[in-house]
Amino acid sequence: MPRSKRRTVADMGPDDDDRHCSKRLRNTTSSRRFSNKTEDTSSFSQKRCLAWFREYTSPDDPDMLGPEGMEKFCEDIGVEPENVVMLVLAWKMSARQMGFFTQQEWLKGLVDLQCDTISKLQSKLDYLRSLLNDQVTFKSIYRYAYDFARDKDQRSMDIETAKAMLQLLLGKHWVLFGQFNNFLEHSKYKVINKDQWCNILEFSRTILSDLSNYDVDGAWPVMLDEFVEWLKVSKVGDTLRS
Structure with missing residues (x-):
């Protein structure tokens, strides 16, 4: 089958040009709207918080963050697992068992702290430590x-x-x-x-x-x-x- 001839801007008539511009404008506007939406992390999002939780769980047990996930979580926020601030965070979550966070516990603590990203939680670490005072x-x-x-x-x-x-x-x-x-x-x-x-x-x-x-x-x-x-x-x- 012969390859169809590609139309250039010069081949387009006024109507084609208008349609092309309108489409490009729609795509640009849509792209900008999507970009703004993904970049705006200033307000808390429970959906984003839950997606963050899922980064530390396994497909076999998506509702439980276990020891391996805990190690990665601590590494991501720059805190040793033995640091007292992790105990304070667990207290905030009302976590029941050391080394584990359930999805419900995670949401309880991080919704209260309004944290849905690593950087937001890092900014709260000094506050969590201050609770001990x-x-x-x-x-x-x-x-x-x-x-x-x-x-x-x-x-x-x-x-x-x-x-x-x-x-x-x-x-x-x-x-x-x-x-x-x-x-x-x-x-x-x-x-x-x-x-x-x-x-x-x-x-x-x-x-x-x-x-x-x-x-x-x-x-x-x-x-x-x-x-x-x-x-x-x-x-x-x-x-x-x-």
């Missing part, structure tokens, strides 16, 4: 961390996980944290229950580093009574050695 909010995050981090098959948190979480939350703020961590390493305790967990925070906030305001007859858990005794013995030993 409020005592009431910190207490809520601290209590949340217990159920978030513990093995869901167990009622209590294993001691290694507890030490890691205490380091994350209290390591930089509690003067006696180093001694308490050392006490746990040499103690009989293999798990920490929720009552002990909550009282550790109260102890760190209310008891002076010299233990001068510690009430032996107070309602502290036995674990903390034992810590105080251990600390006193340690200090006596240090004094004798010096």
